[in-house]
Amino acid sequence: AQSVTQPDIHITVSEGASLELRCNYSYGATPYLFWYVQSPGQGLQLLLKYFSGDTLVQGIKGFEAEFKRSQSSFNLRKPSVHWSDAAEYFCAVAPSGGSYIPTFGRGTSLIVHP
Amino acid sequence: EAGVVQSPRYKIIEKKQPVAFWCNPISGHNTLYWYLQNLGQGPELLIRYENEEAVDDSQLPKDRFSAERLKGVDSTLKIQPAELGDSAVYLCASSLGGGDSYNEQFFGPGTRLTVL
Numbered sequence A: 001a002q003s004v005t006q007p008d009i010h011i012t013v014s015e016g017a018s019l020e021l022r023c024n025y026s027y028g029a030t031p032y033l034f035w036y037v038q039s040p041g042q043g044l045q046l047l048l049k050y051f052s053g054d055t056l057v058q059g060i061k062g063f064e065a066e067f068k069r070s071q072s073s074f075n076l077r078k079p080s081v082h083w084s085d086a087a088e089y090f091c092a093v094a095p096s097g098g099s100y101i102p103t104f105g106r107g108t109s110l111i112v113h114p
Numbered sequence B: 001e002a003g004v005v006q007s008p009r010y011k012i013i014e015k016k017q018p019v020a021f022w023c024n025p026i027s028g029h030n031t032l033y034w035y036l037q038n039l040g041q042g043p044e045l046l047i048r049y050e051n052e053e054a055v056d057d058s059q060l061p062k063d064r065f066s067a068e069r070l071k072g073v074d075s076t077l078k079i080q081p082a083e084l085g086d087s088a089v090y091l092c093a094s095s096l097g098g099g100d101s102y103n104e105q106f107f108g109p110g111t112r113l114t115v116l
Helices: none
Strands: A003-005 A010-014 A019-021 A024-026 A032-038 A044-050 A056-058 A064-068 A073-078 A087-094 A108-113 B005-007 B010-013 B019-024 B031-037 B044-050 B053-056 B065-068 B075-079 B088-095 B111-115
Touching: A003 A087, A010 A019, A019 A108, A024 A073, A032 A064, A032 A073, A044 A056, A044 A064, A044 A073, A073 A087, B005 B088, B010 B019, B019 B088, B019 B111, B031 B075, B044 B065, B044 B075, B075 B088
Parallel strands: A010 A108, B010 B111
Antiparallel strands: A003 A024, A019 A073, A032 A044, A032 A087, A056 A064, A064 A073, A087 A108, B005 B019, B019 B075, B031 B044, B031 B088, B044 B053, B065 B075, B088 B111
């Protein structure tokens, strides 16, 4: 079965600074990979996904993620963080060729200082 | 276009009481999902419907949890009786369904349940 590890429970950055949220997955083949964001009181929103092809994926809100097969990682990045980016971020993995049902990591809480 | 609607947004009950959550998916979405999100954790799938048929309910604790999706639109998730450990956020999501292609899931805001 697939699994996801988000090693950082909290990340604190200053507004305008760059951001990288870490995600490692465990799966026998190349999985489907996702990043979601959850703002307080709101549902999860898909930021981006990787199925195949170019390993650098662009998403919404200026986010990008890079799939590195050799490191089993799918880290999320943003060059300049805005205060509105403060939220909970979830990495998720789904088995390739399956029903696309994601298995979520425990999440990383992003705190943005002014 | 309205998103996924869930009610109530918050519910506080005493243990051993029954509770029900309601979800109205995005219009035209045939697939509906119920997830459980414990504090500090990511969501976990409880049940998935394709129209009115439950196609994946392996993670639903059937001794106390039940779900239905009459007419393939709205859905209700019920817990009877509730236990202290059921305190969590219950998320509903929907997507265009069917076939082997990917369809993005759209999530509702969730129902936060507190069992005292």
